[in-house]
Amino acid sequence: MSRKDKRYCIRLIGMIKHSEILHFNIINLLHVAVSNNYNSSTATLENIQKVIERWFRNAPDRKSGCANRQRTMLVLIAFLMIVSVCKSQDDNHKEDQLVDVSNFTCTSLDKVENIELLMENDQIFVNWKEPDYNGTCSIFYRLEMYNNHKEKVYSANTTQTAHIVDFKFIGCMIYNLTILPTSDNVEGTITEISVIFSRNCKQKQAVCIFFLHFNDDFVPAVPGSPILKSVSLATNTSFTIAWDLPLHIPGILKTFNITVIEKRPLYFLPDYCNITTEKYYGGEVNGSELMYTVTDLLPSWEYEVFVTAKTIEYGAASEAKLIQTLGGIPEDPRDVNFDVMSIELPEHKIQLKLNWSFPCLANGIITSFKIYLVGYPLVDLHVGEKKETKIVYESNTTEYNTLFENLEPAFNYTIILKSVTIDGLESDGVILEFKTPGSFPQIPIIEKVVNVTSTSFTLQWLEPQRKNGKLDGYFIYLFTNRINDYILEGCPVDLKLNIFESVLPNRTTFTFENASPGFNYTVIMHASTEGKNGSNVTFYIRTLDAEPEEVRDLNFVFINRHQEYYNGNITVNFKPPCNFNGNFQYIEINLNGSRLNKKQHFISQKINFLLPEYNYRMEIWPQYKYQLIVQVVTKHYVKNTTKNFVSPSGVPLLTNYHMQSPIAISSSQAKFNMSKFLFDDSYGDVMYYAVIVGQRLYEEKPMFGYWEGNEETWPVVTSSESNEGMQPHALTPKFWNPFQGTNASEYTYIIQESILRPNIWYNVKVRGLTNHGYRDTSELMFKLPEDYDVSALIFGIIFGILGTAILLGSVFILWRKRKRWAKKKESIKSISLNPMPISIKSFPQYYSELSNDGDKLKQEYTLLINKSNEITLPCSHGMIPENKKKNRYTNVIAYDHSRVKLKEVAEDDLDYINASYVKGYSGNIEYIATQGPLEHTLIDFWRMVIQENSTLIVMVAQFIEQNKDKCFKYFPNNHENMELENGIAIRCCTELDFKTYTVRTLLVQRDLEQWTITHLQFTDWPDFGCPAGTQIMLEFCRLMRDYADKSDSPIILHCSAGIGRTGTLIALDILLQTISEDKDVDIFNTVLDLRKDRKNMVQTEKQYLYIHNCISDAIEQPAPIKNCISEKEPIYENLEEIMKEQNGLDVKESKF
Structure with missing residues (x-):
């Protein structure tokens, strides 16, 4: 800085400090400084001085408060500027000089x-x-x-x-x-x-x-207000305004100032939106421009616009104009949140609740909110889903929500929520993502079951189409039951009937290796996802059969009643196997016996039902080697259990061989011939013989018995010790058999015993022994002479030879004449005892033998007649004169002990009716056998029906047969009435014809009482021959039994005489009940017992055979009998003379 500039600075500073009019110069100085942009390099102190001096001379007088305040401010500014200029000029000379602030x-x-x-x-x-x-x-x-x-x-x-x-x-x-x-x-x-x-x-x-x-040069002035003309090119963020020049423009028009003020939105603005209105926009354009575009505005908003013109100063503003921007893309909804809810009951479903708030900068009128819900599966390979919904805007509502139901489980979902304006503009959208929880998977798809054996099988399946999440795995339940669905006592109980298995999710096969053969398996499988078990799929598997197990505890017990005549049986006992390992068909018991030089013995019993234990009695023949085989038969396999045994022998039978009395050969010896054929070997081979001798006073009847086949039970006394004489004892040693090892059939035995004495009668007999039984021959008497005269002996021998020759000649002559008589006598002798009951299993074979041997049946029926003739029971009431006329046949009269006595009669003699009580299967009275009513006994018949409270009448006859009156019609036709004495009325209500039999319903009324009675009439028993077969008769028997079981009262049965067909039907009913109880069949004694209640029940041999036919067919169910003997049935008449058959029986009602 020069010295001159320094003097100016000092001078100016002094002027500012001491001059009263300093502020005028400062103002002028400020104007100059501002005009030169306050560039201190151009604002020299000399110029500043000149300006200030000029303003000192021409300074206006401004004394207002605001002006004074401004002058004060300008003085300060001018002062600072002058100092700044001075300092700046001074600094030009001190460029390298630094300020030392270290001491600050x-x-x-x-x-x-x-x-x-x-x-x-x-x-x-x-x-x-x-x-x-x-x-x-x-x-x-x-x-x-x-x-x-x-x-x-x-x-x-x-x-x-x-x-x-x-x-x-x-x-x-x-x-x-x-x-x-x-x-x-x-x-x-x-x-x-x-x-x-x-x-x-x-x-x-x-x-x-x-x-x-x-x-x-001039006094400042302000322009007039511009004239707003139009608004154009409006968008959602801008518009263009145009105006005309002000009418008054003092000076040069430099600029236009455009002011834009936010007023209000054109849409709903929630209270929580902190948006300040009255925001200012605008700009400035050159005074030559009459148009301006306002940008960066808010969409759908109202703005106030005015324009101000400027020369040196701003003039008045134009008239304000309200302008609205167009709608724009709205803001997204605010505060968007959601909640995914998994509801388990009553069924699993997933819901989404979406919440949001109204946007602040809607940029238009919001009409709705659009929601897109897009989901894709996490694990399943199937098509995703897309849901769209629209929520309508509600006036002045700020909070919104919506609910999406039934979302797919295990999905990746994306939510896009958009605001939609009335112009159809949508916001960018709020995007949210979430995953739904897993749910129950669908069922696995069973593809096939492979490698099925008797002990294993393999399942193959496909994954569920919808797993609905990450699979935990597969769960398999196996429920088993045996094919025959039983569990027996004594069988292993560790069999797993309920099995649970789990399979990893990456596997789709399962092999079960602990299966049992022949079992039905129910397999239930489901998949599990995230702890949720899916629905079950069920299928069934049957393992292959295997060889069944053997029957358990097979045993047999001999049942020998130690009777004289062999009746050997065994009781076979066993339990079925625990595991059949297949489909049970039946159990078969085969008993196969053989004996040298004897016919084969075979019995078979098939059982097609299951029991915890079986007991079967089977007939055995003596001394047979048997093989007992119990077979378990399934569909594909047979399992045998075998036991071998030899049946015990019985008491040997005597043959017709005549043994001669011993011949004395000295005073101490005698001899006699014994034959190998003394005894029949049917009940077992005679293994040993014993010659038994005793003194006459000890004579005894022929004996038989049993022993065990050992020395301890040897059944022969071997010594004689008595003071009274010789007791019977064996002369032979134990187990003696003179025929063993030889082909001889005769043996001469020399009786020599030191204790034998002459002239004393002795008895001798031979005892034949099988392994288990023995029998004695008849005793032969002999005595020893004191001395022998040789001549007398010779003479005796000669006469013996001559006598023998004469005897043989006579025998030969008679032999031819009496040959047939001898055969018959021998046959009758062979069945001198009652036939024994036959087991159900043995009956078919027994019946077959009976059918093939006509003589055997005839002999048995002859024995029945003989046994019946031994029944001597009185029938005196039917023989008195008043009652004889009540008998249809004079030889058919009710026994006194079993006759039906009519009650409520005046005299005892009037209580007779030809009707008998007959015991049934239970041993109690179950039947009333009566004759076909006569016309004059009609009222007695109905009195008996009412008295016995019977509900069933069975008729086995026609009213007319062979043009003979067999029975009086004792009831009316269908739908008709019959009036009797004593106030009894009968009406036939229904009548049903079943071809072979008719079923009627009878209504019986007496006074005010009524009874309903079923009437069965068998109509297919022809005059000649027998019914066409057993089937229709068995069917009728079962029908009768069905009706009988409904009442405890006796069944009233009749034919014509009430003994032949009536007895046959009763016998069949009893025997069929026997079969149903699985008891032995005893036809002989059943008929014999009937004859004890009413004479000659089952009247002919043919009826007796027909009973056998029916019982056999009831057991075996064969085809109907087609060949039947056709003999004309005898017709009864009231004859005084009674025709006799050869066997001494009365003439019967009919053969059938």
């Missing part, structure tokens, strides 16, 4: 005060008072300017207490100016003031700003 020590710093502002040509002049401080402070200042949105629009640093702010401001907008003093590491306090840069604004400002224009 600042301990505290206050805030700036007295901030003053001045605006000119869009430049703002700011000055302030230096803050108070302590110590030596080097102070610099931080200036910042903020708009009403708190956005920083300007910042600067300075070390001076004055500053020029140059930035593009917006009129009528409030700005905040902050000044922060700082020195070294000490920071002062911020000072903040609010500023507005327009005098046309209506609101009061915190700072009064005065606009000054310095011009030497």
